[in-house]
Amino acid sequence: MANFSVAAYRPHIPGTAPLLGVLEYGAHRISTQIENRKLELFAVVMVERGRGRLHTASSGSQVVTAPAIFWLWPGMAHSYGPDDGTDWDEQWALFEGRIANDVLASALIEPRQPLLQLHELGEMQRLFALLRVEMGDDTHLARASAGARMQRIALTAAQQSLIERRERAEHPIAPAIETLRKRAFETVDLTRFAAEFGMSPATLRRKFIAATGVPPKAFQLRLRLDRAKEMLAISNAGIEAIAHQTGFEDAFYFSRVFAQREGMSPSSFRSTNRRG
Structure with a gap:
């Protein structure tokens, strides 16, 4: 990833309650830690390059080594970022929706284990690239497509993590x-x-x-x-x-x-x- 930041924002439509809606997307190279933050939305962060740590009250402190992906829940205090003196490349998204919890649960992603090791970074990068394109089009179809893409990201991350754990055991x-x-x-x-x-x-x-x-x-x-x-x-x-x-x-x-x-x-x- 080049040394620049990309961000896309989509306002929440008052009076609506989407099944699964993506409101923000970003791609950054960061060199600082996020400390004790809470979000009002769900979040996913994919670390493409680098090494650091993630800490939440539910999971404790975990080492993050790329390629990896982690998930954050609304109201969950969290801290994360690259090791001191280093940086990492990440893509992230904020999402909401009536089925957000169900989507994560169906992929066996839970607050006690928010961090998943990825088996094939290229596949996840492709999904995030498509999400970025969908975030650039504020039509009803693009909104629905972005929600479906987020569900695919969760399921693919869970599948890749399972493959990685099996390989590690074998x-x-x-x-x-x-x-x-x-x-x-x-x-x-x-x-x-x-x-x-x-x-x-x-x-x-x-x-x-x-x-x-x-x-x-x-x-x-x-x-x-x-x-x-x-x-x-x-x-x-x-x-x-x-x-x-x-x-x-x-x-x-x-x-x-x-x-x-x-x-x-x-x-x-x-x-x-x-x-x-």
């Missing part, structure tokens, strides 16, 4: 994380690595992000740099030796990546953090 990610931790300093082919655990590379990546907050390659890089920092601080090994021992191709590449991630060269880190 293919737990913990063994893969532990194995990659042991092989952190080796060259790892992710396609072959994923196959070892009965997954596709895409599934491995999605499960890694859900469990650790980063993809497999970033997880491996983090382990390599952590080990390199430890060696820089406690050993007399040269930069080239440390680079090779932590899985980097050469000292130049190691130094460049280290400086990008740590904000200083390996030599400067050693001078600042030398122990013993």
